[in-house]
Amino acid sequence: MTTMTEVAEAAGVSVMTVSNVLSGRRRVSPETSEKVMRAVTDLHYQVNLTARNLRSGRSGSVALIVPQFDHAYFGALGARVARAMEALGRQVVIEQTSASAAGELSALALARLHMYDGAIFSVVGLRESELDRIRDSIPIVLLGEREVPARFDHVMMGNVEGARLAVAHMFERGSRRVLIAGGRRGLGSTGMSCLRTQGWTGAHQQAGLTVDERLILELPRLDVGEGRAAIAAALAADPSIDGVFAVTDDVAVGALAGVRDAGRSVPADVQVVGFDNLEIGAHVYPELTSIDPSSDWIVDNAVRLLQARMGQDPPADAEHLVSPVRLVERGSTRPVRRGAGPARN
């Protein structure tokens, strides 16, 4: 491997001059600069970023830490974060936590954070104890649907409100027994499933309907296949179900298939609403009504907070933001019936 010293020798200058030419941190005369660049080209030199980062204490890159690579939401998130960080001259890399054996955040995984100038950390499914171990670390902004220690900047979706909107919409369009797919019984946790279940419950209260806990369908994994099978089974077991609120769009796409498997029809027999407003939802059949969590808003704020914390004077107080949500109405729910009250089933 060619080193900067070799380039300096070839160009007949000192290493500092080479360094200055390459980093642009100090002015160098055009002639010297050209000599250096020629040597760089001739020797196929490439800076050793590990050495540069060690010495300078910065890396110019930011990590996005997600639980899984293969969920559409995180891919979309990565693309958004990369676009925003690119505008600030920073490189983004994505790392996955769930790779680690027990899903536990290993000491090594924590140490890896120091290779970045900052990190955006998606914390769905992270334990409280793990979050505590992220102290004394690089600037971090947390993302994701759970309570976190107050010392962290945190941006989350409007989970409760979004779920309430979704379920209220189905009530308004005539559903009376709305299954929540991927919900959570009991009130202990503060995770995404639990928050969205709160919204589901809230919609019942607002509509003056009683909550039937048998309509809470817990799912071991929030993916399409899992959702499809579980929802088909639930519909077979309880024919009175006339709506499905899926806690994610992945599950909702599974729900569309599950309703078909059960021999029923969307939206005539069963309305379906998802959460995330993924691009795919606009193109499946029937097109998916979904809660838009304002992903751009979330990323913009996360990037702004991280940038602030990586800057000169980091803000004293951490911010805790909740994104605005809105319902995007498509074909998986029924249109308003003009001049009619709520539909009777």
Add this chain to the structure above:
Amino acid sequence: MTTMTEVAEAAGVSVMTVSNVLSGRRRVSPETSEKVMRAVTDLHYQVNLTARNLRSGRSGSVALIVPQFDHAYFGALGARVARAMEALGRQVVIEQTSASAAGELSALALARLHMYDGAIFSVVGLRESELDRIRDSIPIVLLGEREVPARFDHVMMGNVEGARLAVAHMFERGSRRVLIAGGRRGLGSTGMSCLRTQGWTGAHQQAGLTVDERLILELPRLDVGEGRAAIAAALAADPSIDGVFAVTDDVAVGALAGVRDAGRSVPADVQVVGFDNLEIGAHVYPELTSIDPSSDWIVDNAVRLLQARMGQDPPADAEHLVSPVRLVERGSTRPVRRGAGPARN
């Protein structure tokens, strides 16, 4: 930031002993080890991986370089690579190339490679000139549907054969005018679109049908929305089209929607086949017939090749592998009609 020297002082041992305890590279007595670990805990010490990597010349991590974060295929790829590498004790990080301004591989992007022990590089859309600049680099395995310099290990899908299978299947089930969505006119390039167009052409020849170049629909971007709009327009312009071979499943999902938009029906009026066999394809409606490119086979081989090249004696000759493909038949193509020849339209 706590350093190893401080830990050594606190524990009353030398830095080498601390290093040995943490890295496990040399035996340390249990008592000493415990003293060190106590100091590590008390001081919240975390190794500086940048320093370790610089000194040791290794990082224990491998990069997966993809053109875009937000394509389902790359997410699935990342998850597979991470699983395989995890088994070998290596961390995987994903980087995105297209972030760079003109999509050009910047000098910095190339320099970043040296921070990893090796890289798996998805080269769809990379120019020949860019590939040439990856020489003198870390061990690299290329992935993706285009010709690459012979010196690189390369694993690609069976593009031509897969496309041929897809189109032959539609011919066999009665289609006669099969649009290729995301294809490429002219024979210059060796990219994915071009290779799959070759398979489409080959299927025509095998079936004794003449190729109609007007059935080649080029797409600026291979995504769902783009595919939907372009295919709907194509069907409206040419009602004789009775099949769509979409070069990716993303485009195929768009095709399902596009056919609906055009007021026609899948598979009765228009059959649709995709390529990639993404999980989502099994759950959309109608369920998508697709070419399975053997993603696990691809990843297993890429990881094996990379591991070999990162090992003691790297193999002299680069390998160039083509994955086996098979057709996965689902509802977007018509079932065999027993006792009947090809359907007439």
Add this chain to the structure above:
DNA sequence: GTGAAAGCGCTAACAT
């Protein structure tokens, strides 16, 4: 505008 010296935090290599 350019250079010399020092050292970032760690581990390889050589002691003991």
Add this chain to the structure above:
DNA sequence: ATGTTAGCGCTTTCAC
């Protein structure tokens, strides 16, 4: 089993 020395390749700092 543990310690000492040197130095990975670069940039910071200070000097001219």
